[in-house]
Amino acid sequence: MFGIARKYSNWVQYRRTVDELSRLSQRELSDLGIGRGDIKTVARRASI
Template identity: 80%
Template sequence: MFDNVVRKYSSWVKYRRTVDELSRLSQRELSDLGISRNDIKFVARRSTV
């Protein structure tokens, strides 16, 4: 059970870090990556899988 909590917390931290980093990018930089501002949470969620 403890391992599950640690795994979920680690995934959440990675998700938040990804959202924060992508949110700091300019619209141009996001566009170069093929990501829109609306896609940031989706991309971050996929990065934790």
């Protein structure tokens, strides 16, 4: 049961991170050292 809740929580965090980073401009992403193609990877790392 807790494993499912943890996976769901991680997924919600992943989606939230992807959504927030996707809203940033290319300049803002560049200032953070992130390329648009790196958003999913960064979000995956942030949600673990």
